[in-house]
Amino acid sequence: MKINNYVNNIKLVKLKRTKLVLGFLSVFLLLGLFISPSAAKTDWKISPSNPTVGDTLKIKGTASPGEDLIAQVSFEKELPVTEGRYHYLLEKIKIPRGEDNLLTLKGEGVENLNVSVTKLFFTKKLSSDAPRGIATVSRRNVPPLTYKVLIDGDALSTPSKDSSVKLTVTASQTLKTSSKGKFNFNYHTSSMPAGKYTIYIGDSKKTIELKPGKNKWHF
Structure with missing residues (x-):
């Protein structure tokens, strides 16, 4: 009987040790998931800090190595x-070279968008109806x-004499980071209207104001 009890105690100690080791392994695996390098945050800067129409915008940043980042400007x-x-x-919208680019125009408060x-x-003519007042x-x-883009259409009927339509223009493309997680992108702004732009790259967002240049073209 004593021998059997001794053997059972040994088995019980081994079982507890096994559970303890498995517990530590689970904790380490969870920590590994949280600190995985694939979850690196996108960090980037744009220069010049106060651009005017005609300047070349230079964007440089870092993210995870070999990552595909969606860069979006609107x-x-x-x-x-x-x-x-x-x-x-x-008058002159210049589409830069890049992978999987997408140009989207959205009108709100409209019957249609041409x-x-x-x-x-x-x-090339593209059109969209707006059953709920929004056309894309x-x-x-x-x-x-470089393209000339004319946007027009019928607005929703309204009793107000000062009615307006909200237009949103969004351009996006894919940027790929290097083996060291670096990326850069240059864009000449001579074809861009002056005004405020929202820029998204990966999980990061910035807003810039492009001031009128010598041509005084603004919207």
Whole structure:
């Protein structure tokens, strides 16, 4: 009987040690998940800090090595409505080279949204109805050229004489970080209207104000 009790005590001690080791391993695995390098935060800076139309915006930053980051730039514009219609012309919009780019135009307070994109002597027309007052037109993988973009359409009927339409223009593309987690991106602003821009890169957001240059082109 004493031998059996001794053997049972040994087995019980071994079982407790095994559970203790498994417990420590579980804790270490959880810690490894929380401090995984794949969860690195995106950090970036933009220069110059007070840009004007015509400057080259330079963005440099770091994230996880080999990561695909979505870089997105957007601006908003309140368009006046005249006799039930609205319009807005962007003379020279330059699409930079990049992977999987996307250009999106959204109109709020509209019956429809028409977008005419012209390059050289070719014009592409896109349209969207707005059953709930919001219309969106998107184009993916736009060739890296310079375009003239005319935006117009019918506004929602309203009794107010000072009605307006809200237009949001958003451009995005994919940036890939290096083996050291670094990335950079340059964009010449000569084709951009002056105003406030919201820039998202990965999980980070910044707002800049592009001031009018010599051409005094602003929106």
